Amino acid sequence: MKLVKSLLLGSAAGIAAVAGAQAADLPSRKAAPVEYVRVCSAYGAGFFYIPGTDTCLRVGGRVRAEYTVGTRYGDAQDAYGTRSRGRLNIDARTATAYGTLRTFFRYELTVSSGFYAGTLGGNQGIIAPGQARNLGATTASNLDLAFIQFGPITAGRAQSFFDFYANDLTFSTFRTADSRLNLLAYTATFGSGFSATVSLEDRNTGTGTRENGAFGRFNGAAIALGGQDFPDIVASLRVDQGWGSAQLSGALTQRKVLSTIAGGVVTQNSADEYGWAVQGGVKINLPMLAAGDHLFLQAAYADGALGYLGWGGQYGSGRIATAGVNQLVIGDIGVTALGNVKKSTGWSVVAALRHFWTPTLRSELAASYSELKLGYTQIAGVYAPGAPIRSLDPKELIVAGNLIWSPVSGLDIGVEVLYTRTELASRVLAADNSGARVAGFGIKSDDAWAGRLRIQRDF
Template identity: 45%
Template sequence: MKLAKSLFLGSVAGLAAVAGAHAADLPVAKAAAVEYVRVCSTYGAGFFYIPGTETCLRVGGRVRAEYQYLEPTSREDDSIGFRARGRIQLDARTATAYGLLRTFARFEITHNTGVYGRDSAIVDQAFVQFGGLTAGRTVSFFMNSDLPNENWGTLRFYDAPTVNALAYTFSFGNGFSATLALEEGAYAAVADDVLIRSGSSLAAGQRTPDLVANVKYAGTWGSAQIGGAVHQIRSNVLDTATYGPVLGGTIPDSAYGWALTAQGYVNLPMLAEGDALWIAATYADGALAYLGFDPDVTVGTAFNSVIDAYIGPDGDIDTGRGWSIAGGINHYWTPTIRQSVFGSYARVEYSNNAPAVANDFNEWRAGTNVIWSPVSGLDIGVEVLYSNLDPRGVVGNDDDDAWEGRLRVQRDF
C-alpha cells in the first residue's frame, strides 16, 4: 500500500514538473509601458510634451466679467452694460533644424448687453510661425505688441488689433529685428468697405493688401519700434449727374495712404518692481484707421465721421490727415495692488473742399484704473475714463464730453 502511494505521488510530481517546463516555454504577454506626461521647461511655465512627440503644448485661457457705465445723452440711450467673455488658447512649439515651429490658436466668445453692443464669437488669433515666417491671424506688425498698456477703455492709437497677415521677421541679434508684412487693409470707413464717401461715389474692390514694415529693439530696459504702413485707396465709377461737368463720369486714379508710428516703453524698477512708462505716437495721411479710429466717433452729443479720402472738385482723390499720441504709466503700490494712469490726444484734418461728412476735429481721453491681484492670475479692478470731442465746421455739433466707468473681474490661466 505504501509502495503504491509513493508511486502515485511521484507520478503527480513528475507531471507537474513537465507542465511547468512547458509553461515556461510559452510566450508571456507584457503590459504596455505607461508614458507619463513630461514637463517641457524649454519655453517657460505651463508647457508639457504631447505624449509620443517632441512637441511642447500649453493650454491656457481667460474668463472676464465686466460691467460698464457710460454717461447717456438721452432717455433712449443705454447707460449700463454687462459683458461675459471666455477665451481658450493653444500654443504648440517644436524645435526643428530650421528654427522654431510654432502654432497658436485663440478663440473668444463674448456675450454683451446694453452699452457693450452685440455678442461675438471669433477666432482672435490663429497663426503658424516657422523660423522667421508668420502666416495667419495675429497682432498687426504696425503695433509694438510689447507695450504694457493697461487701459480697458478706448485710447487713440492702434491698440493691438488682430489681422490676417503674411509676414517675415529678420532677427539681427542683440535684440534687433525687422519685419515686412502683407496685412488685410485697415479702413477708417468700413461701412460696406466704402472708403470714399462723397456724394454717390463708391469704393472699388480691394486689389492690394496693406504693406506694413517695422524695425524693433527689445532689451532688458524696455522696447522701441518704428513702424509704417501703405494703404491703397480706389474709387468706382462716379455719378455723371453729380460730377459730369467736372469729370464726365470718369474714374479717378488710385491713390495711396500711409502711416508712420513710433512706439516704446521703459521699465522703471527704481520706482517699484513692474513699473513702466509707455508711449505711442502716429501720423497718418489717407490711412486714418492706423490712428485707432472707427468710421464714426461719438462723445456725448458730439459726433464726427472719419474717412480716409474723398473725391475733390478736380476729380482726384484727396486724403484726410491726422495724428495721435497716447501714453501711460503703470505703478505697483504693493506686490498685489497696481495702478495705471493713461491718456491720448488726436487731431484729424481735411482740406477746405472736403464734403460735409468730413470735418476737422480734436479728441482727447484720460483715465485711470486700480487693480488688485490677490492671487496669481486673478485681477479685480475698477477704471474711470473721461473723453472730449470737439468737431469743427458743423453748426449744432458742438464739443461735448462724457464719463464712463468699468468694474472687471478676470482670471487668466
C-alpha cells in the same frame, strides 16, 4: 518520523518543479509601456509634450466679467452695460533644424449689452453726441489669432507688425493702432535684440481699426472706393533689450477712387491714390520704482490712412447720428465739387504707465489725444442752424485710470474710471430722447464719464 518528513519534503519539491516546468511552457504577455505626460521646460511654464511626439503644447484661456455705468444721451439708452467673455488659447511648438516651429490659436466668445454694443472697443463715453438709441445685447464669436511661425516667416492671422502699444494697459480702448488681421511677414534678426520685419497685411480682415472708405460729399457730390491691387505694405524696425523696447514702423496703402458724380455728371474717373502712416514708440522698464513697472510713449501720423491712428471706418460708436442718419463719417479720401481728390490727415499721441504698489496691487494710467483734418466737407444737413459749412475735423482726448487687486495668481479684480472729450470744428444737430433731430440745437463739444468693474481669471 524522519523518513516521513523526508518523503513529504521531496514530494513538495517535485510538485514545485513540475509546476514550474509547465508554467515555462505557457505563453506570456507583457503589459504595454505607459505614455506618461512629460513636462516641457524649453518654452516656459505650462508646456507639456504631446504623448508620442516631440511637440510641446500649452492650453490656456481667460474668463472675463465686466460691468459699466456712466453718461448716457437719452432716455432710450441704457445707463449701464454688461459683458461676459470666454477665451481659449492653444500654443504648440516643435524644435526643428531650422528653428522653432510654432502654431498659435486664440478664439473668443463674447456677450455684451448696453454701451458695450456699438462703442469703440466697448468704451462707454466714446459715443457721438446725439446718439440716443438703446443698442440692446450682442453675441459675437471671434477668431482673434491663428498663425504659424517657422524661422523668419509668420503666416496667418496675427497682430499687425505696424502696432506697438496695442492697448496693453487699462480696460479701455484708445486711439492707437491695434489690429489682428491676415498677413504674411518676414522678420530678420540682427542680434542684441534688433530685428526688422516686412509684412503684407490685409486690412479688410482686421479687428479694431479697419480700412476706411473713400467718403466725402461736397455739394451733393458722392464718390465710391474701388478694390485694391495689393494689400497694405508694412515695415518695422524693433529693438528689445533689458531696459525695454522701441519700434519705428511705416505703412503704405492703396486707395482707388472709381468716380465722382455731381448732378448726374461724372467729374472724376478712376484714379489711384496712396495713403501712408508712420509711428514711433518706446517702452521703458522702471524697476527702480517697483518690479514690473513700465512706461509706454508713442506718436503716429497718417495721410490717407486714418485706421493706423486707431480711427475706424466711422467715428466713435459709428456715427454722430440721429434716427440712423450719419452726421460725421470718418473717411480717408474726399473729392471736391471740381473733382479734385483730397486725403484726410491726422496725428495721435499715447502715453501709458503701469505701477505696482505691492506685488498684488497695481494701477494703470493711460491717455490718448488725436486730431484729424478731413479731406472733405459733410453734407449740409448735419449742421446746426448758423453753423459754417466746413469739415468737422474732430479732436479727441481719452484718459483712463484703474486700481487692480490680484489676491491669487491669475485672478484680477479691478475698477476703472474713464473720461472722454470730443471737439468738432462746427456744430452738428443734436437729438432728443426719441432720436429725432432738434432743429434749433447743436453740439460742438462733448464730455463723458464712465466707471467699470472687471473680474478676470487667466489660466
